[in-house]
Amino acid sequence: MNLFGFQSATESRFLKRSSAPGAVRAWLVDILCWPARFEDPQVEEEFTQDYGRRFADFRRAALVLGTLIWVCFGFWEIRLAQTSPAFRPYFPEVFAFRWAGALGATIGIVLAFRLAFHRDKVAHWILLCGLAFMCLCLLMQTVLAPRPFNFTHFFVGFYLILFYQFGFLRLRAKATLILTLCVIAAIVMAQLLTRAVEPENFAAGMFYLLNVAVLGHSVNVNAERHVRERYIAVQALAHSNGALQVANAALAQKHDDLEVARRDQQVRSDALIALREQQREAAEQASRAKSRFLAAAAHDLRQPMHALNLFLAAADEALAARDIEASSRLIGDARKASVLTARLFNGVLDLSKLESGHVKPVYTSVDLSRVIDETVEQLGAFAASRGVALRYARALQRPAWVRTDADWMPRVLGNLIANGIKYADPSKAGRSTVIVGLVRMPNYVRIDVIDNGIGIAPEHWDAIFQPFVQIGNPERDREKGLGLGLSIVNAVVALLEGHRLELKSIEGRGSRFSVRMPVADQFAIQDPATSPVEAPSPPSASSLRGLYVLLVEDDSLVRASMEALFARWGVLFDAVRTVAAFDELLQTVERVPDLIISDYRLPEGSTAQDVVNLLGEHFSRPVPCLVVTGEAGVSMLGTLPERSVLSKPLSADMLIARMLELTGVPARAC
Incomplete structure (x- = not known):
């Protein structure tokens, strides 16, 4: 099957030869059977239109030529009437059919130039009717002319008509074969009725006429088959050319697109280079700004820390001298310096959180x-x-x-x-x-x-x-x-x-x-009416008395300070440094802790997340956990609520309030 959805004549012949029982029969069928129509009706219609357009002018020329030949035979009949006394009495009747045929041919020429002769169906009707009329006129001349002129001068005209029909008019094989069979049948019928031609001559003439019909039909079949194959090749070539043009257009479009893409890529590359340069410059500026920020923060933090150290040193000496009043005053001043340090540190921490994107409003x-x-x-x-x-x-x-x-x-x-x-x-x-x-x-x-x-x-x-x-x-x-x-x-x-x-x-x-x-x-x-009421006064540390707390803190100073606060507040506690020690402690505790307080970053690559996991393994009921960390943007991956995380440094009041909130102990005012 080709790209039009039908078999070519060559394919059909090959299939016939390969499937027929004998090669001779296959060749006879191939020569004498007219080509089959295309399977697709639309393709057949397009072929018919192309066939009619292609041979319209050729058929007009052949029609004019045939008319001239027919008229020339009229002059030959006039010459015969002048030279033959035996033919002269029959000349008027015979010549009348000559002029009738010429008139019919002239009408066919006029119709060929006036009607839609390029349509194959119209051309076939005009030509076949004209041929039938010419054969009828020639048959009447054969019947009317005397012996032996009717055979030697007129019957042989059927050979010329068949040659003309099969070779010049480009008619379809099936239509010409049907017309030929009708003409032969009419000749036989006329001979049987009139006995115009001598039997011996008639038998010989019919023998030759049948041979001419078979040979002409085979030529016509091969001509039509060749035209059909050529049509397939032309259409395939046109389709290939169309596909090639589409491919060329697509290629040209792709070339244009590639050119546009290249220009866009160049623009993007230039923009990216410029953006990288801007980002580099912005990064350098940010680095310089961060350096200035750290230098200023370090300077401002040193001042209250310096004062804090001096106040504590002076208070230590006052205690050594048993000057309680002076030591108490100095410790108060140290607390002021500590508060200022915490305020400054928290301010820096808040600003760092805001600028780093860790704060989610x-x-x-x-x-x-x-x-x-x-x-x-x-x-x-x-x-x-x-x-x-x-x-x-x-x-x-x-x-x-x-x-x-x-x-x-x-x-x-x-x-x-x-x-x-x-x-x-x-x-x-x-x-x-x-x-x-x-x-x-x-x-x-x-x-x-x-x-x-x-x-x-x-x-x-x-x-x-x-x-x-x-x-x-x-x-x-x-x-x-x-x-x-x-x-x-x-x-x-x-x-x-x-x-x-x-x-x-x-x-x-x-x-x-x-x-x-x-x-x-x-x-x-x-x-x-449902708005929250004003916050109560700061809670007292006495509310924490009797609570059992487990502390996980690797920094010894922080751990010691929190142990001191817990002792002053009456909180029962156990403190460890690592997650491994915390795991061992959980194996020995006899009381479920009321609260776990842990730093986030712990030794050996552990975190507060490991502490939470161990709690879930050792206790069937949930134990509240408070993470106190100095890192910004600590995430517990949804394990703990946001209010279970506090940032260092923090005040004692904040620690008391959050411990009471997590343990659910009612707060008592100071």
Whole structure:
């Protein structure tokens, strides 16, 4: 089968020869049987149309030539009538059919040039009807002409008509064979009825006529078969050319696409190189900034730590001299230095968490008006100590619900208000003011913290948000702050979705810091009646008395300090350094511990996760675990809740509160 879905004539002949019982029979069938139609009707229709178009002009020319030959035989009949007295009486009747045939041929020529002669079916009808009419005229001449002229001069005309029919008109083999059989049948019928031709001559003439018919039919069959095979080859070539053109077009398109891709790749490569250069430069800048940050942090941490060491040394000497009052005062000063160290360290740790992406904000609906009330109340005493009037200017006594993080937003507001209080203008004694305003808009709420302090020059607007940068504190006085407040504010606002920080300031006149945040969804707003109540007063360590705690801490100083606190609080405890020691301890304990406190990073590559796993293996009921770590971004992979992880350093009050929360012991106020 070829690409058109049908067998070629060559394939058919080969199959016939290979399957026929005898080669002779196969060849006879191959020669005399007209070609089969294509299996696909659409292909057959297309072949017929192509066949008619291809031979239309050739058939017209053959029709004109045949008409001229027919007319020339008329002149020969005229000459015969002039020379033969025997033929002369029959000439008018015979010649009348000559002119009738010429008229019929002329009509065929006219139809061939007027009608849709390029259609194979129309051409066949015109030519076959014309041939039939010519044969009828020739048969009438044969019957009317006298012997032997009817055989020697007219019967032989059938040979010419058959030669002309099979060789010039390009008719289909089946149609010409049917017409030939009809003509032969008509000749035989006429002979039987009229006995016009002598029997001996008629037998000889029919013998030759049948031979001409067989030979002409075989030629016509092979001609049509050749045309069909050529049509298949041409169509296959056209299909191949079409496929080649499509492939060339696809190749050209691919070439264009490759060229476009090459240009795009070049642009991307250039952009990537530029991006890498920018990233390298940004990394270098970040590295320099980190180095400056670490240097500033180390400098600021050394100051309170230095003071702490000196206070403790002086207190030690006072105790040796049994000066209880002096030692007590010095230990109090040491605690102040320790608190300052913890504040500074926690500030650095918070900023590191924010910038490293370890902080994941938790969005809730927060009443911003209530947050402002609480923050202003907490900072009122600090403002009064600095001689600054702190006011909250609100137009309406109604909630202002926003979508923000309930833990970080109070710190942002507190840092902004504290910053305004710290940088009050000394020349405006008695007139220094910090005003907190709340502006409600349809889609957002804005907090404005406005002061009339020293103000900030425009060239310092970007610098004040850098860590440890204090424009009005070149001597780095810790009493004026740590220099981390605005850095934390900037990092928190950048982290929270839909939040924006704005600054407007005039040197010598004051500043306005504004934080814009999105309005909360109405369906997510918490009912004020179900809002959490105010936090109780700090719990007392006496609430922990009698608890049994297992401590896993590899740092000897930290372990010793916590053991000392537990002893003072009346907490029963066992302390180990490694996970292996903790496993051995679990084999000997006679009481299920109330709480496990563990560092995260432990010796021998172990972590607090291993501690939690051992607890699950040894005890059937869950035992609460508190992880106290100095690493930022510690993840327990969902094993422990977020409130079971605390960051070092932490205050004793925070440790007491979290221990009571995890053990479920009711807190007793101090």
